[in-house]
Amino acid sequence: MPISRRLFFGAILSLFSFLSVAQTNDSINIISEEQRKTATDLMQTALNSDLGFEIVESLTTEIGPRLAGSEAELRSLQWGVKLGKELGFDRVSIEEFTMPFWDRGHLHISMTAPYQQDLYGTALGGAAPSTKEIQAPVVYFRDIHALANVKAGDLKGKIAFVDGDKMVKSQTGAGYGQANIRRQSGYHHAERANAEALMVRSVGSSSHRFPHTGMMRKNKDEWATIPVVAISNPDADHFRRLHRLGKDLAVSLHSESKWKGEVSSGNVILDLIGSEKPEEIVLIGGHIDSWDLGTGAVDDGAGIGITTAAAALISKLPKRPKRTIRVVMFGAEEVGLLGAFAYAEKHKDNLHNHVLATESDFGAQTIWQLVSNVNPQATLVIDEIAKILSPLGIVRGGSNVPGGGPDIIPMARQGVPTIRLNQNGRDYFDLHHTPDDTLDKINPKELAQNVAAYATSIYLIADSEVDFKPENKEQ
Missing domain, CATH: 3.40.630.10 (Zn peptidases)
Known part of the structure; x- marks a missing residue:
């Protein structure tokens, strides 16, 4: 390599070295x-x-x-x-x-078919009360996307249940945002289909029979006009198994949640x-x-x-x-x-x-x-x-x-x-x-x-x- 090129590259390396040391010193002295x-x-x-x-x-x-x-x-x-x-x-x-x-108020919810069993659920924030005890068949939806495809009026006289997957435990809480969609906006689709009420799988990773509450999201500046309830993960698992067996599902529900x-x-x-x-x-x-x-x-x-x-x-x-x-x-x-x-x-x-x-x-x-x-x-x-x-x-x-x-x-x-x-x-x-x-x-x-x-x-x-x-x- 010619001397002139060696001198040029040497100068460049010296400059980078100087800048690196200067930056290090700045970071230390800061x-x-x-x-x-x-x-x-x-x-x-x-x-x-x-x-x-x-x-x-x-x-x-x-x-x-x-x-x-x-x-x-x-x-x-x-x-x-x-x-x-x-x-x-x-x-x-x-x-x-x-x-x-x-205010949440009191909630009663139980499965009435294929047999009687109390469920562990809680009203979601912004949900409406039921004017009377709702006793209706349940229509099972594997996820929020399935509910989104339901036609207007198709759920009249029925309760929609949106399943989904239980959240996987992780250090960062990955998956919460995606799972949360059913909680936040599921009722938009249920109301469009004239459902009597909506139930969703709790958004959480717990295997205990504890429901997971949280706030819903307004639909065009309007809150829900139907009861919306999250049920515990074990209860949601139970619904899924019964659905796979081809059993007819029904629920009795009464909710007092309302705006005050x-x-x-x-x-x-x-x-x-x-x-x-x-x-x-x-x-x-x-x-x-x-x-x-x-x-x-x-x-x-x-x-x-x-x-x-x-x-x-x-x-x-x-x-x-x-x-x-x-x-x-x-x-x-x-x-x-x-x-x-x-x-x-x-x-x-x-x-x-x-x-x-x-x-x-x-x-x-x-x-x-x-x-x-x-x-x-x-x-x-x-x-x-x-x-x-x-x-x-x-x-x-x-x-x-x-x-x-x-x-x-x-x-x-x-x-x-x-x-x-x-x-x-x-x-x-x-x-x-x-x-x-x-x-x-x-x-x-x-x-x-x-x-x-x-x-x-x-x-x-x-x-x-x-x-x-x-x-x-x-x-």
Whole structure:
């Protein structure tokens, strides 16, 4: 090779080497040694703390189930205010909003043919009541696609049952979105066919006889006009076997679920005011409402405990982080992210000061992955945070992953940067939205790992000088 070419390629290699070292040095220096030590000490403190579990225990025991818009949810908001003051937050408030209230009421459902057998079912959110006891033959549909093909009027005087497959357990909860279609929009097709009522297989992975509730989706701004009931997976399995045997199926059903007008709900806001940039906000949180079948420990008492405890532990540091840390206990999440949209609307003129947002709302098992949606320079910060979190068993995931959690969606759409500390959700769909969502399902040590991850990462983000806003603000 001629000397001139060797010199050229040597210069290029030297330049790449320089840039690589410079980038490495930038990523290392972007978090100071003092911040690293504080974060590491904070992580250890959180791992040895029971505060997160104590918060979930208090919420689920003292308040119990917290159906959105109910008297119990209102009591939980006052509970949140009291807790925030006891933990020493600088500002504590409730931001109220109004919402329509749907009440489950009493449900009776039993199979009457080919023989008598009680079924374990629950009304789905937004379902209508039955004006009288419905006693009708059942038409079996293997899945939502089969029901979608039914002709108008073909189910008059009958009850539709949509089967499907029980969700497979997975770390990420894969399959929930697809399975959820029958719960959210099955009634659109059943009503078009003039069905008396609709039954669906519960959307969940549990093999217990626990039905799985959840909200349906409006059809052209109208809610269901018929009763809609989810039955437990074992009962759905039983229906499938009888259908395969060619047995005629019939059900007796009476439901009292209905809408009860406008009521008050709200978001609880807990602020730790930043020491240097108090106007800049790092937002974390969970939703304080729950479905009413269990006590909402996993969904989402755990998220309230994790994020509130993380911020409370940060507040005990000798010096506050530069930016304000805000914990939001979102109201009325289960019925359509109503608290999330209310927050985004109320703070729309100040979302540019929301440096980053994230939510804990996927149970109480350990966090295994950190993903983000921030700009390239801020990605270096998140990369370093992931390294600091690695002793907790957390790996770095994608750096262009939108989201942050369900209640963060309205803010993320307006360009607020996000991270997500992904939890192991293998048991989540056994429990969430079922009577089995109770405190005994939470392992205090696993919950403490969550608190440690949140406390460490949120402290470092709140004490950073870096702007996190993604280059593409539309997420």
